[in-house]
Amino acid sequence: MYGTGQDLKKPVLLNNLPEFESFKKFCGNFGIGFQKIDNHPFSEMLVPYILENCFGMKTNKEMELISRLQQLNSKMKLSRPERRLIKLNAILRKDASIVNLLKEIAQYKCQFPDCNSIILTESGTNYVEVAHVKPIFKGGQSIIGNLIVLCPNHHKEFDLGKLSISEQRIEMLSGNLNGKNFTIKLIN
Ligand SMILES: [Zn+2]
Structure with a gap:
């Protein structure tokens, strides 16, 4: 299914989504349009999918991650710089949800360009680590630095x-590592 193109970032094919065939039958092959689609499980995922893929809007998980990082950042503002890393590590050890969210949003891929x-791990996912890049204070807007x-x-x-x-914000990091320029966005 294609959009009109005018308001869409890019048209997306819905055909490969799970439940699409059953949803199509449910709608009478779209003969009756989209009436009562709320009654079908497909519609639950359709709206967030369209928002994310056609309009480039952030998913709930991405918004949750950004807000968790912002909370961490403002909490850390109150503590002395030399204590921040110890505190951050303790928080991440105790609560794996931020680490898991980061990995999930990165789709278990290394975020360094190319x-x-x-x-491959036994469970079938790619093994990645969450690294911590210390904050730079010249113009850096992130107190905790970057988790990538x-x-x-x-x-x-x-x-x-x-x-x-060269640039460090809570959701992006750019610079040069051993002669190679990089830009890492937490969310693409
Ligand atoms: Zn890598």
């Missing part, structure tokens, strides 16, 4: 390599 690292999803190699390279940061 990295195709795959380490990286493969183990890039994680180590961030920790040990020559890193310069």
